Amino acid sequence: MYLLDAKSKKPLYQQLYQQMRTKILSGELSAQTKLPSSRRLATELHISRNTVDTTYQQLLSEGYIVGKSRSGYYVETLPNTKFSAYADNVPDTPPSQSQPDGILYDFRYGNLSPQTFPFPQWQRLTNLCLRQDKEQFLNYSNFMGEPGLRNELVKYLHEYRDVRCTADQILITSGTIHCLMIICQLLRTVANTIAMEDPGFTAAHSTFTNYGFQVPLIPVNSHGLNVKALRTTTAQAVYVTPSHQFPTGRIMSITRRLQLIDWAYEQEALIIEDDYDCHLLYDVKPAPALQGLAPDKVIYIGSFSKILSPSLRVAYAVLPKNLVRHLQQTTKNYACSVPLLIQKPLERFLQENLFESHLRKMLRQFKKKREILLRALQEHFGDTVTISGVNAGLHILLHLNQPVSSRNLVAKAAQAGVYIHGDNLWVESSPGTTARVLLGFGAIANEDIDPAVRLLRQAWLEL
Amino acid sequence: MYLLDAKSKKPLYQQLYQQMRTKILSGELSAQTKLPSSRRLATELHISRNTVDTTYQQLLSEGYIVGKSRSGYYVETLPNTKFSAYADNVPDTPPSQSQPDGILYDFRYGNLSPQTFPFPQWQRLTNLCLRQDKEQFLNYSNFMGEPGLRNELVKYLHEYRDVRCTADQILITSGTIHCLMIICQLLRTVANTIAMEDPGFTAAHSTFTNYGFQVPLIPVNSHGLNVKALRTTTAQAVYVTPSHQFPTGRIMSITRRLQLIDWAYEQEALIIEDDYDCHLLYDVKPAPALQGLAPDKVIYIGSFSKILSPSLRVAYAVLPKNLVRHLQQTTKNYACSVPLLIQKPLERFLQENLFESHLRKMLRQFKKKREILLRALQEHFGDTVTISGVNAGLHILLHLNQPVSSRNLVAKAAQAGVYIHGDNLWVESSPGTTARVLLGFGAIANEDIDPAVRLLRQAWLEL
Numbered sequence: 001m002y003l004l005d006a007k008s009k010k011p012l013y014q015q016l017y018q019q020m021r022t023k024i025l026s027g028e029l030s031a032q033t034k035l036p037s038s039r040r041l042a043t044e045l046h047i048s049r050n051t052v053d054t055t056y057q058q059l060l061s062e063g064y065i066v067g068k069s070r071s072g073y074y075v076e077t078l079p080n081t082k083f084s085a086y087a088d089n090v091p092d093t094p095p096s097q098s099q100p101d102g103i104l105y106d107f108r109y110g111n112l113s114p115q116t117f118p119f120p121q122w123q124r125l126t127n128l129c130l131r132q133d134k135e136q137f138l139n140y141s142n143f144m145g146e147p148g149l150r151n152e153l154v155k156y157l158h159e160y161r162d163v164r165c166t167a168d169q170i171l172i173t174s175g176t177i178h179c180l181m182i183i184c185q186l187l188r189t190v191a192n193t194i195a196m197e198d199p200g201f202t203a204a205h206s207t208f209t210n211y212g213f214q215v216p217l218i219p220v221n222s223h224g225l226n227v228k229a230l231r232t233t234t235a236q237a238v239y240v241t242p243s244h245q246f247p248t249g250r251i252m253s254i255t256r257r258l259q260l261i262d263w264a265y266e267q268e269a270l271i272i273e274d275d276y277d278c279h280l281l282y283d284v285k286p287a288p289a290l291q292g293l294a295p296d297k298v299i300y301i302g303s304f305s306k307i308l309s310p311s312l313r314v315a316y317a318v319l320p321k322n323l324v325r326h327l328q329q330t331t332k333n334y335a336c337s338v339p340l341l342i343q344k345p346l347e348r349f350l351q352e353n354l355f356e357s358h359l360r361k362m363l364r365q366f367k368k369k370r371e372i373l374l375r376a377l378q379e380h381f382g383d384t385v386t387i388s389g390v391n392a393g394l395h396i397l398l399h400l401n402q403p404v405s406s407r408n409l410v411a412k413a414a415q416a417g418v419y420i421h422g423d424n425l426w427v428e429s430s431p432g433t434t435a436r437v438l439l440g441f442g443a444i445a446n447e448d449i450d451p452a453v454r455l456l457r458q459a460w461l462e463l
Numbered sequence: 464m465y466l467l468d469a470k471s472k473k474p475l476y477q478q479l480y481q482q483m484r485t486k487i488l489s490g491e492l493s494a495q496t497k498l499p500s501s502r503r504l505a506t507e508l509h510i511s512r513n514t515v516d517t518t519y520q521q522l523l524s525e526g527y528i529v530g531k532s533r534s535g536y537y538v539e540t541l542p543n544t545k546f547s548a549y550a551d552n553v554p555d556t557p558p559s560q561s562q563p564d565g566i567l568y569d570f571r572y573g574n575l576s577p578q579t580f581p582f583p584q585w586q587r588l589t590n591l592c593l594r595q596d597k598e599q600f601l602n603y604s605n606f607m608g609e610p611g612l613r614n615e616l617v618k619y620l621h622e623y624r625d626v627r628c629t630a631d632q633i634l635i636t637s638g639t640i641h642c643l644m645i646i647c648q649l650l651r652t653v654a655n656t657i658a659m660e661d662p663g664f665t666a667a668h669s670t671f672t673n674y675g676f677q678v679p680l681i682p683v684n685s686h687g688l689n690v691k692a693l694r695t696t697t698a699q700a701v702y703v704t705p706s707h708q709f710p711t712g713r714i715m716s717i718t719r720r721l722q723l724i725d726w727a728y729e730q731e732a733l734i735i736e737d738d739y740d741c742h743l744l745y746d747v748k749p750a751p752a753l754q755g756l757a758p759d760k761v762i763y764i765g766s767f768s769k770i771l772s773p774s775l776r777v778a779y780a781v782l783p784k785n786l787v788r789h790l791q792q793t794t795k796n797y798a799c800s801v802p803l804l805i806q807k808p809l810e811r812f813l814q815e816n817l818f819e820s821h822l823r824k825m826l827r828q829f830k831k832k833r834e835i836l837l838r839a840l841q842e843h844f845g846d847t848v849t850i851s852g853v854n855a856g857l858h859i860l861l862h863l864n865q866p867v868s869s870r871n872l873v874a875k876a877a878q879a880g881v882y883i884h885g886d887n888l889w890v891e892s893s894p895g896t897t898a899r900v901l902l903g904f905g906a907i908a909n910e911d912i913d914p915a916v917r918l919l920r921q922a923w924l925e926l
Binding site: 025079110112122123126130136185202251256309311 | 477480488520521525526527539540541542573574576577580585589590593598599600601602603637638641644648651665666669674675686714717718719721722725746747748750756768772773775776793794795796798799801803804887888905906
């Protein structure tokens with residue numbers, strides 16, 4: 001018995017195919033059963049013979065039935081099945097994963113405000129790509145990234161970061177984590193231990209451990225990573241954030257940088273320099289990247305997430321020259337993972353020198369935002385908090401001088417309508433006695449800062 | 464001695480900073496040297512005192528000098544350096560990595576022709592995103608991908624592929640390799656062996672081995688993977704391409720599919736189903752995905768590279784429900800790696816039902832292209848070649864019935880101006896005695912096919 005609905009959106013042959021398939025999988029149509037001829041079944045079901053033929057062809061192509069010459073079609077002998085067959089009903093739609101309700105103010109780390117992004121320019125450059133790069137648009141691109149963008153990055157990196165490289169050392173990736181994944185694949189054969197800063201970036205830690213690396217944590221003080229402590233490990237690589245330590249916001253001193261490079265030469269080790277948030281310095285100019293001091297020893301990682309938009313998902317690595325060939329051997333037939341529709345506009349954005357004025361605008365906006373935030377914190381919290389990492393970047397670390405958990409502070413803030421991050425963003429060997437939370441001020445509007453800080457103060461009063 | 468050029472684009476303080484930095488790093492300005500007061504140095508150099516102050520602040524912030532109260536600035540005692548300091552010259556621009564010269568015809572695998580892509584629609588949807596999604600545009604998105612796109616994918620997958628899932632099982636990734644990287648991180652703790660098809664996709668093989676997995680190769684015959692051979696391994700997972708085996712182009716029969724699922728249940732193993740090229744079937748409708756038969760045992764991978772454009776870099780995984788939580792624990796603080804400017808237009812493309820007419824257009828175009836290709840091969844090669852994988856997808860496998868290397872065929876073709884792929888695209892335990900090359904017909908224009916095949920024939924005549 002087949003129930004066919006001529007009024008259904010689904011073609012008749014497909015209805016028949018699905019019902020026969022179900023009968024075969026369930027055993028209702030048992031192995032070696034001879035199917036009726038298409039003429040007979042068509043007459044029975046009042047449908048065209050063509051419809052039945054199409055159904056039989058489909059079942060035949062998938063191996064549900066076999067044809068025997070001059071005899072017709074038979075059900076195939078299938079393995080016993082202990083699982084359910086294809087369901088025809090549409091699956092449930094899950095609850096949508098929107099923001100938690102009742103959030104008034106957003107101090108989340110990493111997000112930016114729509115006012116900071118050059119939408120008109122980006123729209124023009126995006127449309128240019130859709131009009132001018134049609135051929136490339138339908139191709140897989142070079143695994144290392146678009147040559148044009150890499151050439152622009154060489155100039156940009158030299159000008160803004162004192163990074164020394166050629167375009168063939170640059171690998172363009174879908175964000176920093178993806179970049180670290182490729183680096184892990186590259187280092188797997190030469191290293192089993194990658195040290196990192198303590199406290200340090202959680203997602204980097206997860207990535208290294210997901211690749212099976214040992215990840216000793218090395219203390220950071222106000223000058224940066226403790227190289228003496230690093231020397232007590234067997235690490236063959238170290239992951240650092242010299243221009244803006246995550247999460248403390250400190251800048252690694254030249255002494256530590258030189259010690260670190262000495263270590264790398266002596267141990268034949270590599271430094272992974274994550275320069276994620278290097279542009280926004282409020283009192284002095286950004287310190288040059290470590291890479292410029294020792295291009296053979298540093299894998300440099302940059303990103304446009306903090307200075308353009310995290311939703312573009314563009315990061316890149318600058319590899320020491322001797323690693324480039326090793327990379328090509330490791331990543332056979334990989335394709336670049338950044339869309340052309342992002343690479344090309346970014347290439348032209350740099351080429352047209354639009355980055356410089358954008359950076360000046362960002363600096364102006366965030367200098368102002370930081371001032372407002374520091375003033376509000378002083379006014380509402382006074383000396384009950386200590387603030388670190390104020391001279392650079394898009395976040396500060398707030399130390400509450402009382403023994404309360406960071407998780408508790410985040411929860412209380414959320415109840416009051418303020419979205420902040422706690423210590424889940426960083427890993428740490430021995431959490432201190434004071435609670436710390438991270439306030440990102442990239443996305444919050446100037447006029448929202450004071451009321452948000454006031455709300456935080458109220459939310460935490462009772463703690 | 465400092466040489467400052469008032470006409471340079473570089474600000475004076477930056478010139479001074481760079482020259483002092485170089486002197487300190489080189490030891491010319493030795494440790495504990497007292498720097499001249501800013502007033503004195505300014506007078507000496509005929510520059511403003513402000514310029515010198517800015518320079519000193521910068522050197523101080525990076526730790527090159529230290530201030531002693533009421534005494535002035537002194538050069539810091541730095542570690543001995545055995546490496547070169549920052550270079551000021553712009554690095555060489557490397558040779559651009561363009562296509563090899565003299566290529567007339569493109570049979571490369573994976574590329575598509577610009578005529579196949581819905582540019583006007585995509586431009587409209589892209590601009591809509593730049594106008595309407597400004598807030599989200601400046602945020603990191605959910606690691607699993609945009610909820611709206613995942614909801615659309617649930618419907619799309621149910622309708623076109625009989626995949627059964629909810630949106631929270633879907634993970635959106637930057638292409639298939641990136642997807643496999645995440646899956647490797649997920650499986651690392653529960654598996655050390657992932658079997659795959661022989662011959663099989665090189666890039667998948669590299670990814671698995673880069674994560675340290677053992678990768679036994681399991682023979683494929685005309686019905687698909689040999690499950691008996693799979694049973695002789697200790698694999699806890701198997702990577703297969705049931706709807707269009709890569710590279711042979713075969714479709715896995717329902718018998719093999721059921722045997723494979725039986726194996727997965729018995730061994731408590733997982734099936735990784737790469738459904739990379741599932742839409743273009745020329746004689747029958749596409750067979751439903753294996754996932755629909757056993758959603759708990761299959762990690763399903765889909766991609767829009769073959770049916771929309773490889774440059775969009777969108778793939779996704781559908782995970783068994785019990786793996787979703789494990790994924791969240793494994794990928795702490797990872798962000799989604801697909802740009803919003805790709806996710807949102809794709810979401811609306813599916814929502815507005817534009818996919819169906821696009822698919823019909825693709826089928827029409829490629830059915831035609833395949834016919835022309837098969838006719839040209841018949842005319843120019845006749846019985847000297849065997850062709851496999853002709854009933855689906857964007858490539859065929861050409862077997863030359865003579866003992867010559869695939870690399871040789873590719874090189875000869877390139878000399879004649881025809882771009883084809885050899886056996887570097889797949890791994891294989893024992894290459895056969897006949898040479899095989901892969902002809903991708905996604906990018907070549909209809910009118911170019913016959914002359915390209917004619918050229919191939921001429922190029923290979925002498926072999």
